[in-house]
Amino acid sequence: MTRPIDLLRQGRKEELWQMCCGFIHLSREQFMAIQKRLLLEQIELLKNCELGRKVMRGAMPETVEEFREQVPLTTYGDYLPELVEKREDVLPAKPAIWVHTTGRPFEYSIKEVPLSERFLCEFERAAGGVGLLASCNPRGDFPVKEHMKALPAIGSPKYGSGIVGYMVQQALGCDF
Secondary structure, three states: OOOHHHHHHOOOHHHHHHHHHHHHHOOHHHHHHHHHHHHHHHHHHHHOOHHHHHHOOOOOOOOHHHHHHHOOOOOHHHHOOOOOOOOHHHOOOOEEEEEEEEEEOOOEEEEEEEEEHHHHHHHHHHHHHHHHHHHOOOOOOOOOOOOOEOOOOOOOOOEHHHHHHHHHHHHHOOEO
16 A cells, blocks of 8 residues: 655655645545445444444444444543553454553543554544645645655654654654
8 A cells, every 4th residue: 555655755746735634625425435434334343342232232233324323422531441451352343553542530540542454544644634735835845855854743642643754653653
């Protein structure tokens, strides 16, 4: 699969823009169709793993409408203790990385969040879009080049806030 950094290295700026920022020009209907497809993919993944069956409380929805009707809203607490214990055996896919964010006092000190390889591939494109949009002038006119120096004010990649900067770095080859 072609990565943003590959297109940047090859000087294929228009393709890079389309890969990372093409969503800007989607119609509402196109955007919603993509969101529906992605949600249905996630529902299928959840139906086939222990943690998914737990939070869906036995429901096996086939459509977005059935999911909305049958599956209650959840909080992080509904995914305990599995996520805090980093139980990979109950997840739909083995995490490529675990990141953590702030927890709740007296309940759990941090929230552990598993990120799959597939998620990271998609997120790399989104992070590339963040970098391009942060540096562009008119559409497609951006000064980004590999090894461009940047001084970020972000945390380590093991934190939810830091993973964004790390993924921008991966997508566009910035040097922090």
